Amino acid sequence: MLIEQISIFVENKLGRLSDIAEVLHNNDIDIRAMSIADTKDFGILRLIVNNPKKAEEALKKHEYTVSLTKVIAAGIPDKPGGMLIMMKSLFESQISVEYMYAFLSRMDESAYVILRVEDNEKAVEVLKENGVKVLSSQEIYDM
Amino acid sequence: MEKYYNKNIECAPLHEIESLQSFRLSSTVRHVYQNVEHYRKKMDEAGISPDDIKTVDDLSKLPFTLKQDLRDTYPYGLFAVPMDEVVRVHASSGTTGKQTVVGYTEGDIKIWSEVAARAIAAAGGGKDDFIHVSYGYGLFTGGLGMHYGTEQIGATAIPVSAGNTSRQIQILRDFGSTIICVTPSYALYLAESIREMGIDPSEFKLKAGILGAEPWTDEMRDEIEKGLGIKAYDIYGLSEIIGPGVAYECSEQNGMHINEDHFIPEIIDPDTGEVLPYGEAGELVFTCITKQALPLIRYRTRDIGVLTREKCSCGRTLIKMMKPQGRSDDMLIIRGVNVFPSQVESVLLGMGNISPHYMLIVDRVGNRDTLEIQVEMTDEIFSDAIKSLEEMENKIKQAIESTLGISAKIRLVEPKSIPRSEGKATRVIDRRK
Numbered sequence: 001m002l003i004e005q006i007s008i009f010v011e012n013k014l015g016r017l018s019d020i021a022e023v024l025h026n027n028d029i030d031i032r033a034m035s036i037a038d039t040k041d042f043g044i045l046r047l048i049v050n051n052p053k054k055a056e057e058a059l060k061k062h063e064y065t066v067s068l069t070k071v072i073a074a075g076i077p078d079k080p081g082g083m084l085i086m087m088k089s090l091f092e093s094q095i096s097v098e099y100m101y102a103f104l105s106r107m108d109e110s111a112y113v114i115l116r117v118e119d120n121e122k123a124v125e126v127l128k129e130n131g132v133k134v135l136s137s138q139e140i141y142d143m
Numbered sequence: 144m145e146k147y148y149n150k151n152i153e154c155a156p157l158h159e160i161e162s163l164q165s166f167r168l169s170s171t172v173r174h175v176y177q178n179v180e181h182y183r184k185k186m187d188e189a190g191i192s193p194d195d196i197k198t199v200d201d202l203s204k205l206p207f208t209l210k211q212d213l214r215d216t217y218p219y220g221l222f223a224v225p226m227d228e229v230v231r232v233h234a235s236s237g238t239t240g241k242q243t244v245v246g247y248t249e250g251d252i253k254i255w256s257e258v259a260a261r262a263i264a265a266a267g268g269g270k271d272d273f274i275h276v277s278y279g280y281g282l283f284t285g286g287l288g289m290h291y292g293t294e295q296i297g298a299t300a301i302p303v304s305a306g307n308t309s310r311q312i313q314i315l316r317d318f319g320s321t322i323i324c325v326t327p328s329y330a331l332y333l334a335e336s337i338r339e340m341g342i343d344p345s346e347f348k349l350k351a352g353i354l355g356a357e358p359w360t361d362e363m364r365d366e367i368e369k370g371l372g373i374k375a376y377d378i379y380g381l382s383e384i385i386g387p388g389v390a391y392e393c394s395e396q397n398g399m400h401i402n403e404d405h406f407i408p409e410i411i412d413p414d415t416g417e418v419l420p421y422g423e424a425g426e427l428v429f430t431c432i433t434k435q436a437l438p439l440i441r442y443r444t445r446d447i448g449v450l451t452r453e454k455c456s457c458g459r460t461l462i463k464m465m466k467p468q469g470r471s472d473d474m475l476i477i478r479g480v481n482v483f484p485s486q487v488e489s490v491l492l493g494m495g496n497i498s499p500h501y502m503l504i505v506d507r508v509g510n511r512d513t514l515e516i517q518v519e520m521t522d523e524i525f526s527d528a529i530k531s532l533e534e535m536e537n538k539i540k541q542a543i544e545s546t547l548g549i550s551a552k553i554r555l556v557e558p559k560s561i562p563r564s565e566g567k568a569t570r571v572i573d574r575r576k
Contacts, residue, residue: 007527009520011557037529041554044527063559065520069527098528116527 001124002070003137004052005114008045009065012038020045020059027058032140033114035101046101048073048114050141071116072123073140075133078104078111086113089130095123105143145394145457148264148296149257152404153459157452160460164407165198167432172196172205175438178223181216182440202407202430203418208442210243213383218244224436233382234282245284245382246436252291254433255385258402259292262391265400265457266351266376268322270297273348275320277329278356279305279566284386285356289324292388298322305329305565308336319348324387327359327367327375328568331499334370344372353378355387357567358467358485362492364396366499377466383442384429390464393457400461401450405433408462409441410450421450427464447474447483475505475571477512480549484570487516490542496523497539500561506574514551516543519558 010016024031030050037044049055052068059066076082090097098116105112112135117123124134147153152160173193175182185206186192195204213221222229229246247255268274274293278285286304293300301318303311311333314320323330330352337344349371355378367375379399380387389406390399401408406429410419413426427448431438449465475482484503491497498519506513516539524535536553543551562569 005527007525009525009555009557011560039529039533042532042556044529044532046527063557065522065525065558067522067525067527098530 001072001134001136002120003048003073003114003135003140004068005071005116006047006049006052006055006059007067007069008047008059010036010043010045012041012043017045019062020064023058023062023064024049024055027054029055029058032143033101033103033112035099035114037099046099046114048103048140069116070120071114072120072127073135074113074115074127075110075135076113078109082111083113085130086127086132089126089132090117090123093122093126095119095126107143146264146267146269147459148261153261153400153461155404155460157460160403161199163404164432167404168199168202168407168430169193169196171430171432171438172440174435175223175440179221181212181221199407202409202441205430205441207416207428208439210383210443210445213243214241217241219246221439222246222436223438224248229436233284233287233386235382242282243383248435251385251434251436254405255288255388256291256295258385258388258391258405259288260295261402262353262376262378262388263289263292263296263298263322265391265393265459266322266353266374267394268296268298268351272298272321273301273319274298275301275303275311275315275318275323275325277303277305277311277323277325277333278387283566284380284382285324285326288380288386288388289353308333308565309340312337312340312342315349316342316346321348322351322353323349323371323373324353324378326356326564326566326568327354327363328357328564329566330354330367330371330375331363332563332565334367338370347372349373351376353391355379358473358483360485360489360492361466362489363499366492379464379467381444381446383437383439383444384431385434389429393455393459395456398451398455398463398465400455400457400459400463403462406431408450408464410448411443413443413447421452424449427467473571475503475573477505477514477549480547482514482547482549486547487543488570490546491516491518491539494539494542496521498558500563501570502561503571504574505571512575514549515554516551517554517556517561519561520555521558 033048035046056066100115102113176193189206228248230249231247233245235243276289280286290300352373352375364375376392378387379390390401392399409428410425419425427444427446428441446467448467451463498521500519502517504515539553
């Protein structure tokens with residue numbers, strides 16, 4: 001029940017994001033969610049796309065450093081307290097989060113959260129036990 | 144089995160070499176005194192006559208020749224023969240000032256061909272080899288020097304010259320090149336391009352590389368040897384002395400044998416000019432004792448090196464110079480600390496998974512020198528977590544600090560963003576000037 005996130009090394013230089021967007025566009029890649037983590041000199045652009053393998057290949061061809069990482073996509077009710085259920089269940093099982101970011105979907109009333117944790121298997125188990133919906137990669141691609 | 148081009152000389156007993164040197168030195172000094180006004184003046188001013196130079200031990204009585212002497216007498220003022228005897232000129236790139244011109248008689252070209260042939264033999268080359276020369280042909284001595292060495296030994300020369308990487312690779316494969324003569328930085332670039340093109344190394348017949356024209360480290364040698372599937376041999380030379388072939392590496396791959404029957408080496412303290420004993424690091428100085436057109440006397444190379452007479456496993460008795468750590472011109476003084484770009488290279492490549500492409504940016508902020516080291520991101524060190532990348536930066540920073548004794552800012556940059564060179568690599572941008 002894990003999905004692949006594509007991470008791209010981006011130097012802090014004018015025009016890099018535009019260049020990446022163009023590569024993705026030219027290869028017909030649809031972006032589901034994104035976040036950027038930045039430091040003074042560089043950033044890591046993290047994307048959930050409809051076809052991670054194709055995106056990886058296209059970006060590598062353009063000399064980008066790219067890696068695929070397994071992450072969890074969880075669906076939670078889009079209302080007050082929705083996030084609490086998820087975070088509490090992780091906390092109670094002593095699972096710490098490396099990073100996370102959220103997005104909404106056109107499909108339903110849920111909010112979706114991309115989670116990067118140390119132990120994916122354990123986190124998926126815990127989330128399911130607590131009634132949090134975990135999406136398969138197919139569900140993300142078809143969104 | 145070790146191959147020699149001229150075993151009688153390369154393995155001669157020391158006393159034979161020394162008596163040859165003494166004889167050749169005294170006749171060369173006489174030759175320049177008679178034919179070069181600049182040298183005559185210098186020697187007269189120093190109160191030295193050619194009669195004072197009888198043996199190698201008298202060498203240190205003679206004044207040094209500097210690059211500036213060549214500039215002051217530009218273009219042909221130091222030539223010791225009439226121009227009708229000069230069959231070729233070459234010139235230095237002039238990156239650090241006005242270019243300097245050097246000349247050769249027909250006999251000088253023969254000497255050069257022989258010393259380059261010795262280097263090829265020491266790298267395992269012989270008549271059956273296809274020698275791919277990727278050094279530039281032209282005023283630069285690299286291309287033609289190795290070309291003539293190749294013909295001298297009877298191998299097949301492939302005069303590709305520098306540049307056009309995909310054509311280089313096609314020729315390496317299709318023509319069956321067995322030995323490549325190239326700068327280390329370009330060798331690395333070729334290896335990288337071959338890997339990217341997805342060509343199987345078994346399609347090449349390459350067995351050895353003869354690499355020079357810029358300082359390189361043992362770590363870089365490992366990268367090149369792995370990347371191209373070859374043995375990489377160092378070669379040393381400078382146009383003022385003759386070009387490639389002044390010194391060359393043997394199977395031991397630990398220091399280069401100097402063709403001391405043609406060029407007498409000394410190591411001096413660059414500040415005082417005092418001759419230093421074997422084993423001590425200092426500036427390399429060469430005296431040409433067989434060339435006719437431009438026999439420079441005690442030419443200061445600005446290269447920092449060490450000489451050793453220790454026995455070599457290859458059987459050669461010619462004196463060895465350890466790999467130059469860099470040119471004294473390349474040496475950076477950052478916050479009062481001497482830094483050679485090659486030291487940074489050693490640290491980076493010693494870490495194992497770092498890209499061999501790097502750039503040093505030196506600047507001055509306020510009154511303080513700053514050093515930034517740009518390192519290219521690679522798949523091996525990339526991570527989706529900022530934390531790991533910052534840890535990597537810190538690891539490099541600490542390694543640099545403990546080796547160089549100064550702190551540097553490490554900046555990870557995108558792959559291929561540091562310019563690749565097809566000749567000598569640029570490793571430093573100094574913005575303080």
